[in-house]
Amino acid sequence: MWKGKNVTVFVTGGIAAFKVATLVRLFVKAGANVEVAMTKSACEFITPLTFQVLTKNKVHTDTFDEDEASKVQHIHLADKTDVAVVVPATANTIAKMANGIADNFVTSTLLAITAPIFVASAMNEHMWENPATIRNVAQLKADGKVIIEPATGFLAEGYNGKGRLPEPEEIFEQVTFFESRRAYGSPxxxxxxxxxxxxxxxxxxxxxxxxxxxxxxxxxxxxxxxxxxxxxxxxxxxxxxxxxxxxxxxxxxxxxxxxxxxxxxxxxxxxxxxxxxxxxxxxxxxxxxxxxxxxxxxxxxxxxxxxxxxxxxxxxxxxxxxxxxxxxxxxxxxxxxxxxxxxxxxxxxxxxxxxxxxxxxxxxxxxxxxxxxxxxxxxxxxxxxxxxxxxxxxxxxxxxxxxxx
Ligand SMILES: Cc1cc2nc3c(=O)[nH]c(=O)nc-3n(C[C@H](O)[C@H](O)[C@H](O)COP(=O)(O)O)c2cc1C
Missing domain, CATH: 3.40.50.10300 (CoaB-like)
Structure with a gap:
């Protein structure tokens, strides 16, 4: 299923960013070519070097880091992406995606992608239940994005609630499920x-x-x-x-x-x-x-x-x-x-x-x-x-x- 596919993983600034290393490994192990793009906030939680080593690809963090004259990096990455996963998707990035804002490498690339986009969000329970987030998530669904809902469990804040990033294996399974369904049709x-x-x-x-x-x-x-x-x-x-x-x-x-x-x-x-x-x-x-x-x-x-x-x-x-x-x-x-x-x-x-x-x-x-x-x-x-x-x-x-x- 994943052999030879280009999977782009967009990491944004949530505490669950550390889990993405495992998710990236699962895609790599399954045979995908994985590229990672990170927001500035995401780099506060996990280093680009971690993903570079895991994927053997350069990690994208800056829209204006245009080191190849023949390519505009974010458009090039968007065009070659077969499947995109935004994980963990912060309330901030979700809001930007819902409104077509393109003010960093992650959001600019996401706006240019025509391939399926999966959004695995994780945030504080009250952020998730905020009417603004509810509106933004509904907009993403209406735009055809697949939302991987946060799980209920122990949050980084020290209490139970809905907002935890599902385990990497669970995210991998869900993305694989929807992609397989697309590949095989629905007989x-x-x-x-x-x-x-x-x-x-x-x-x-x-x-x-x-x-x-x-x-x-x-x-x-x-x-x-x-x-x-x-x-x-x-x-x-x-x-x-x-x-x-x-x-x-x-x-x-x-x-x-x-x-x-x-x-x-x-x-x-x-x-x-x-x-x-x-x-x-x-x-x-x-x-x-x-x-x-x-x-x-x-x-x-x-x-x-x-x-x-x-x-x-x-x-x-x-x-x-x-x-x-x-x-x-x-x-x-x-x-x-x-x-x-x-x-x-x-x-x-x-x-x-x-x-x-x-x-x-x-x-x-x-x-x-x-x-x-x-x-x-x-x-x-x-x-x-x-x-x-x-x-x-x-x-x-x-x-x-x-x-x-
Ligand atoms: C310790 C810490 C943990 C955070 N965890 C989350 C989170 O899980 N989800 C979220 O939406 N925002 C979280 N934030 C807030 C985001 O980092 C902040 O909104 C930031 O502007 C997001 O930027 P980005 O969407 O460009 O990555 C956290 C901030 C800090 C300082």
Whole structure:
């Protein structure tokens, strides 16, 4: 996504300027060519040298520092910018941007940029809530700038409030999200996508459970990709340890029966349901409400297992109103054969078959390889790649094959 892109970062005079060093590193690491421009006030908080070392580019601070006769620096930088990020954006610079003021290198360049501009603001809560700032931010939104809202938390002033600069990783994720959406278009726009992800846990007692090796990563990658491609995404997840992708709503569940309840309730308002969760086939019928003590007898401990609901089958066989139902088949042998049988048995619209016998791909791994089986009898193998890249390929293929219309 970022390889070869020119990202220009505009740093203005806020206390959070130190966080921009990390943000710049994230863009550089992702392959972007990063240039930094700073206001005079920003240089009070962090030195241009820091950014020069991180970006290997000269840092711009002065409009009249015209050391190359063939170029007007601020126009040259504006023209080559693919994406601009103003961070931290002070109330002062926001006010100038909203009014077209160009009185320093940062504001002059920003006025000349035609590429997307992201504004990540940070300021004291009362400055943020001041009617003048509210007016200026509204004006920037109306002008097509993307505002990355300040977070609520501990402010430099020593109290909690809205005004903190979001963490660099969060800003990077949001900018990447909007840029990916621009790059890929929005083939899932207007679609409501429901994704069940993660391995379910079946409690034995309050501190022990039976589960499986599913990490939930593939489900989260699908949720992230669907959101990038324009869908409204509801994730029903057991994987509390994973970061929820930007723009995705999540409901946490633990057991198969809890998952079924939430998925079934959301299904009527869903356009596409994807069951990528590894749902336990059985639950513990004699679950104990108290921690089970070690049994000092020869017969050991007996767990009684009862069958869980088959969520995918339930959705496939339900009275549908245009919903598309997609399942995953994780197999260790006869992968395509079992997946084809599952497609028919569950009355799904497509099954995504994956071989989980290798430790390089599948459960818990970062890479994956799948074959999509459609109910029209097509088998479409997708190349092995990262789960994020694969998720985008899966959605694009489902749209291209008319599984999702
Ligand atoms: C210690 C300190 C911290 C500041 N933090 C912020 C801030 O977080 N947000 C903000 O809008 N202004 C902040 N200011 C005020 C700006 O630096 C001031 O408005 C300045 O004129 C901004 O100039 P610039 O927009 O050209 O960078 C701070 C000032 C000081 C002295």
């Amino acid at each position: 899932l726009k207007g679609k409501s996508v429901l994704i069940a992800a993660g391995g379910t846990k079946e409690r034995i007692d309050p501190v022990r459970y039976i589960s499986n090796d599913s990490s939930g990563k593939m489900g989260y990658a699908l949720a992230k990709a669907a959101s990038v491609l324009g869908a409204e995404v509801q994730l029903v997840s057991t994987a509390k340890q994973l970061k929820v992708p930007f723009g995705v709503n999540v409901t946490y569940v633990e057991s198969a029966r809890e998952m079924e309840e939430v998925v079934t309730a959301q299904f009527p308002t869903t356009d596409v349901a994807v069951m990528v969760a590894a749902v336990s086939d059985y639950y513990v019928a004699n679950r104990s409400d108290q921690k089970i003590k070690k049994q000092h007898n020869k017969s050991g401990l007996k767990l009684e297992l009862a069958e869980n609901p088959d969520i995918l089958k339930g959705l496939g066989h339900s009275k549908k109103e245009g919903q598309v139902v997609i399942g995953f088949a994780a197999e260790t042998e006869k992968v395509l054969e079992y997946a084809a049988a599952k497609l028919e048995k569950k009355k799904a619209d497509a099954i995504i078959a994956n071989d989980v016998s290798s430790s390089n791909i599948g459960f818990n791994a970062d890479n994956h390889q799948v074959t999509i089986l459609t109910k029209e009898g097509k088998q479409i193998p997708l190349p092995e790649c990262s789960k994020d890249a694969l998720a985008l390929e899966i959605w694009k293929t489902l749209v291209a094959e008319n599984v999702i219309r």
